[in-house]
Amino acid sequence: MTREMTHDGPDADHRLDGMAQGVLGRGEPRPEGALKVTGRAVYTGDQQAPGMVHGALVRATITRGRVTTLNSATVLEMPGVLAVIDDPRLVRFSGQGATTKPPKADAAGVVYHGQPIALVVAETLEQARHAALRLTVDYAEEPGAVTGPEDPAAEVELPQKKQSETGAPDAALEAADTVIDRIYRTASMSSAPMEPHASLAEWQGGKLVLHSTLQMLASAQGQVAAALGIEPEDIRILAPHVGGGFGSKLGISPETVAAAIAAQQMRRPVSVVCTRPQSMETTSRRSETLQRIQMGADDEGRLTMIGHEALVSNLPGQKFSEPVQQATHFTYEAAHRRVVHRVARVHRLVAASVRAPGEAVGATAFECAMDELADKLGLCPVALRLRNIPKVEPGTGRPFSSHKLAEALTEGARRFGWEHRHASPRARREGEWWIGMGMSSLVRVNTVMEAKARVSLSLDGTALVETDMTDIGTGSYAILSQIAAEMLGLPMGSVETVLGDTDLPASSGSGGSFGAASTGSAVYLACLELRSRLAEAMGCPEPELTLKDGHAIHDNRKVPLSTLMGGAAMQAEGHLIPGEAEDKARQATWGAAFAEVGVNAITGEIRVRRMLGTFAIGRVLNAQTARSQALGGMIWGIGMALTEELVHDARDGHIVNRDLAEYHVPVNADVPALEVHFLEERDDWAPMQAKGIGELGICGAGAAIVNAVHNACGVRVRSLPMTVDKVLAGLVEAEADQG
Amino acid sequence: MRAFDYIRAGSCKDALAEAETPGTAFIAGGTNLLDLMKHEVMTPARLVDISRLDLRGITLTDAGLRVGALVSNSDLAADPLVRRHWPLLSRALLAGASGQLRNKATTGGNLLQRTRCYYFYDTAMPCNKREPGSGCAAIGGFNRIHAILGASEACIATHPSDMAVALRALSAEVELLAPGGGRRQVPLAAFYRLPGDTPHVETVLEPGEMIAAVLLPPAEGGRQIYRKVRDRASYAFALVSVAACLRMEQGRIAAAALAFGGLAHMPWRSADVEGTLIGEVPSAALFDRAADLLLAEAKGQGDNDFKIPLARRTLAAVLAEATAEDTEGDRA
Numbered sequence A: 001m002t003r004e005m006t007h008d009g010p011d012a013d014h015r016l017d018g019m020a021q022g023v024l025g026r027g028e029p030r031p032e033g034a035l036k037v038t039g040r041a042v043y044t045g046d047q048q049a050p051g052m053v054h055g056a057l058v059r060a061t062i063t064r065g066r067v068t069t070l071n072s073a074t075v076l077e078m079p080g081v082l083a084v085i086d087d088p089r090l091v092r093f094s095g096q097g098a099t100t101k102p103p104k105a106d107a108a109g110v111v112y113h114g115q116p117i118a119l120v121v122a123e124t125l126e127q128a129r130h131a132a133l134r135l136t137v138d139y140a141e142e143p144g145a146v147t148g149p150e151d152p153a154a155e156v157e158l159p160q161k162k163q164s165e166t167g168a169p170d171a172a173l174e175a176a177d178t179v180i181d182r183i184y185r186t187a188s189m190s191s192a193p194m195e196p197h198a199s200l201a202e203w204q205g206g207k208l209v210l211h212s213t214l215q216m217l218a219s220a221q222g223q224v225a226a227a228l229g230i231e232p233e234d235i236r237i238l239a240p241h242v243g244g245g246f247g248s249k250l251g252i253s254p255e256t257v258a259a260a261i262a263a264q265q266m267r268r269p270v271s272v273v274c275t276r277p278q279s280m281e282t283t284s285r286r287s288e289t290l291q292r293i294q295m296g297a298d299d300e301g302r303l304t305m306i307g308h309e310a311l312v313s314n315l316p317g318q319k320f321s322e323p324v325q326q327a328t329h330f331t332y333e334a335a336h337r338r339v340v341h342r343v344a345r346v347h348r349l350v351a352a353s354v355r356a357p358g359e360a361v362g363a364t365a366f367e368c369a370m371d372e373l374a375d376k377l378g379l380c381p382v383a384l385r386l387r388n389i390p391k392v393e394p395g396t397g398r399p400f401s402s403h404k405l406a407e408a409l410t411e412g413a414r415r416f417g418w419e420h421r422h423a424s425p426r427a428r429r430e431g432e433w434w435i436g437m438g439m440s441s442l443v444r445v446n447t448v449m450e451a452k453a454r455v456s457l458s459l460d461g462t463a464l465v466e467t468d469m470t471d472i473g474t475g476s477y478a479i480l481s482q483i484a485a486e487m488l489g490l491p492m493g494s495v496e497t498v499l500g501d502t503d504l505p506a507s508s509g510s511g512g513s514f515g516a517a518s519t520g521s522a523v524y525l526a527c528l529e530l531r532s533r534l535a536e537a538m539g540c541p542e543p544e545l546t547l548k549d550g551h552a553i554h555d556n557r558k559v560p561l562s563t564l565m566g567g568a569a570m571q572a573e574g575h576l577i578p579g580e581a582e583d584k585a586r587q588a589t590w591g592a593a594f595a596e597v598g599v600n601a602i603t604g605e606i607r608v609r610r611m612l613g614t615f616a617i618g619r620v621l622n623a624q625t626a627r628s629q630a631l632g633g634m635i636w637g638i639g640m641a642l643t644e645e646l647v648h649d650a651r652d653g654h655i656v657n658r659d660l661a662e663y664h665v666p667v668n669a670d671v672p673a674l675e676v677h678f679l680e681e682r683d684d685w686a687p688m689q690a691k692g693i694g695e696l697g698i699c700g701a702g703a704a705i706v707n708a709v710h711n712a713c714g715v716r717v718r719s720l721p722m723t724v725d726k727v728l729a730g731l732v733e734a735e736a737d738q739g
Numbered sequence B: 001m002r003a004f005d006y007i008r009a010g011s012c013k014d015a016l017a018e019a020e021t022p023g024t025a026f027i028a029g030g031t032n033l034l035d036l037m038k039h040e041v042m043t044p045a046r047l048v049d050i051s052r053l054d055l056r057g058i059t060l061t062d063a064g065l066r067v068g069a070l071v072s073n074s075d076l077a078a079d080p081l082v083r084r085h086w087p088l089l090s091r092a093l094l095a096g097a098s099g100q101l102r103n104k105a106t107t108g109g110n111l112l113q114r115t116r117c118y119y120f121y122d123t124a125m126p127c128n129k130r131e132p133g134s135g136c137a138a139i140g141g142f143n144r145i146h147a148i149l150g151a152s153e154a155c156i157a158t159h160p161s162d163m164a165v166a167l168r169a170l171s172a173e174v175e176l177l178a179p180g181g182g183r184r185q186v187p188l189a190a191f192y193r194l195p196g197d198t199p200h201v202e203t204v205l206e207p208g209e210m211i212a213a214v215l216l217p218p219a220e221g222g223r224q225i226y227r228k229v230r231d232r233a234s235y236a237f238a239l240v241s242v243a244a245c246l247r248m249e250q251g252r253i254a255a256a257a258l259a260f261g262g263l264a265h266m267p268w269r270s271a272d273v274e275g276t277l278i279g280e281v282p283s284a285a286l287f288d289r290a291a292d293l294l295l296a297e298a299k300g301q302g303d304n305d306f307k308i309p310l311a312r313r314t315l316a317a318v319l320a321e322a323t324a325e326d327t328e329g330d331r332a
């Protein structure tokens, strides 16, 4: 039996609040945590299969053109080398998420420097990699490679759907008392998950069994099928543990397809594990952005005009473009608005979703501009934001599903001690360090995805949750178990969750912060169905049934579940279908970030001293994993503000810093005490009243740091990351100004 | 990775004999060499593992401190004698890499670690250091971490070690063992080479020669400071670093030894800079003069232009700290 729910409107029932087990929302540790910290959780790169051989991707060393010859003969003579595969189905880069459309095939057609063009297969990993490095390739180079979005030769498109204008923005700007008109830049970025991209492919009687590092299995299954020209039913994908993805594993990657083709050709299992550089240069990246932000405000700091123009980049023909202005449409009130969205066609690694596509960079730049406006108005940055919160969604007039920005701002300010901030820069100095505070709003659209899950109740009093959902380090195992335990009245230890297998019901997968709420709702629905059947056996209406510690309770009766089940195990499926709810109300998560930084007056080095975030995400499903997500988001904010930049060589577009020694993610020493505070909330428009938390933390957090740096030392850096060189230039300039 | 033969040396003599075969490299901690081998930036046909040799001692002699080539960076940084008399060395070590790496990394290996130039690591790029005669991709490329002093048209790479900068300021010497049984001692000042037209030749080590120890002359007294400017708070190489040993007498600078990291193909030291300081009363103008001398020949490559003002400011700050009156002796 399947319990379906189409998500068409609000649900004020809050059934989960009426359950008795008391495990949901609690900080439950990950059930698979011990496996992970003791090295027993088997990740894709560690998978073995009898007779397995190894593949290594070969990299294009031109930016644009065609492979004319792979000089395979020389490497085929090397010890252990079995084959050089240049199948036309090999793909050029990673696919996008939530689509069954595979990434572009024909890897011999080179569109960026570093693109995989072939696979060398050998008995050992070392032999394969050695041969892949030694394989010489002849190319027919094509002229006209464009390596950066600001190259005047770049073709620039304006996708019609992404432009919008309300009122008379130019006139409003002209008439405004106070105006901001600034250009901000954010860097090209890497998802840089800890686990490198990897796949192990094996054909078993015409069926492909694929272990692969993927976030969304059902759509990936479709992508693999389309890429190989086989049926999705003939593919089984397994990904029980994924070591982070951050968008780069939403779609399939070059190594996925290469492993499958090689395994077919070799009639042996083939494992392809990317090197760290390959993990960074053959998958996908976040586009760099250039953002022009215009604001007009009246004397009281009410916005009259908002303009947000963005230039992003992607390969020619790619539909995805970093949705920079996604939240600009509804975050602040203003009668006159304009959004311009340009996409430059460049020959760089494909751009795709990286943690919080859109707001991560869009809200960050916008929140920097808000700080500049507050400064110009002589207004407290928190007050400016409070003054401009819309009552309904600007433009559409839709209601907000819930709106906690004001509370996030005031509660955050209170907890952080914002009142101690000096209004003007260079007011606080400790030795060589300028100290300052900054803040920003956090905002992220919220969405649910179709998801299915199966829950089975056994006579021994245990439950089994099954779905193809992935756990990318986020806590899916814990949360799905908690939902089932809460709904069925079982202790956590009595619920097992099995994930990451396309033979199981298709879930939402992990991405876009939608995983826990979407797939969690499918589990919830399956449990509701089981509850109905138990209630029937109990002879009471389902809402009156209390399930706790393996017993059903109603009136004065308490019956063990096994008794109630009448000797037969039970099973149900839940199926969440996104409906009209998303069109009827504007759903978003809200928060605020506050940062205190030190800026070294001599060197321009920045050290974040403390940071605090307030988060309104609807129901918190697991206090511990939610907090971890919030922390991770804020840390990404630190990275975006201070250190992370995928450097493309201006001459050929190739990624210069292709490893974790030179692509700088924040390390522990860069991360100070972080405080996370969740605002109690139920969003009726969200199934289970729970929204996403995976991305909100990044969506503006970097701006709190940028703004704090200005408050500290008076330097505004409008090009992220704010590395030492940029801050230093500002310090030197400020000193010169002061004589 | 290219296949290689692995030989575990039982004694220094064995190791040296094995190293006579061309294409042989020593491996100590392996924290640099293994990475380079995986990327095939270095492709030795034979590895002689010296990590089990008895070169782990730290001993105080009349001539100073003798540090065996295999003393780990962690052990050296934690050594009580080092912390007491050469705190500069301890601080420089602790400013480098990460705890895990320092546990593995050795004194000899640290001195011989190769540049972190991005293009050196990418075998698809021209690089005179990796492949003599192929060109230098960093010139005209992304060169934010590259040299502003002593670079050549063939190579603008920097030496990445923090430890070596401290050792240079401390006037350390390197003890080398030759395959034929010879033993020589080379001041660090003469150990490294500027790139010139042969950037692949980085030191005066002869083929098969092995570092046996590093020798530190007795500590001079005075104040010792290591200051490293980097892109993140830890686990990043120096953009600019300054190692200073400075002694004041009656309000004047009596002795000054200054070495700089992140600026050149080797730890940089300038007799002119030190000469201008010695005998003088500290002042901002004096520090400025010292910086002028240090940077007179400095040349930016575009992305690394900022190192010029950064080095100037960092030097001034270190000198101010080293000569400040309010504190005495070493500071933790």
Ligand SMILES: Cc1cc2nc3c(=O)[nH]c(=O)nc-3n(C[C@H](O)[C@H](O)[C@H](O)COP(=O)(O)OP(=O)(O)OC[C@H]3O[C@@H](n4cnc5c(N)ncnc54)[C@H](O)[C@@H]3O)c2cc1C
Pocket: A661, B025, B026, B027, B028, B029, B030, B031, B032, B033, B034, B050, B069, B073, B095, B096, B097, B098, B101, B104, B105, B106, B107, B108, B109, B110, B111, B112, B113, B160, B161, B162, B163, B209, B210, B211, B212, B235, B236, B237, B238
């Ligand atoms: C991510 C990362 C970050 C780092 N950050 C820093 C940093 O911030 N600052 C810093 O200073 N360092 C840093 N390091 C470098 C680290 O200090 C060196 O890798 C380490 O010191 C090398 O020592 P090893 O014993 O492992 O050398 P190995 O890798 O074993 O050898 C390096 C070289 O020295 C040769 N060699 C080794 N011992 C001898 C000997 N006795 N005689 C002759 N030849 C010998 C080897 O043949 C090889 O060519 C970092 C390294 C990594 C990987």
Ligand code: SF4
Pocket: B115, B117, B118, B119, B120, B126, B127, B128, B129, B130, B135, B136, B137, B138, B139, B154, B155, B156, B157, B199
């Ligand atoms: S700077 Fe030196 S190491 Fe770097 S590419 Fe040029 S030659 Fe090679």
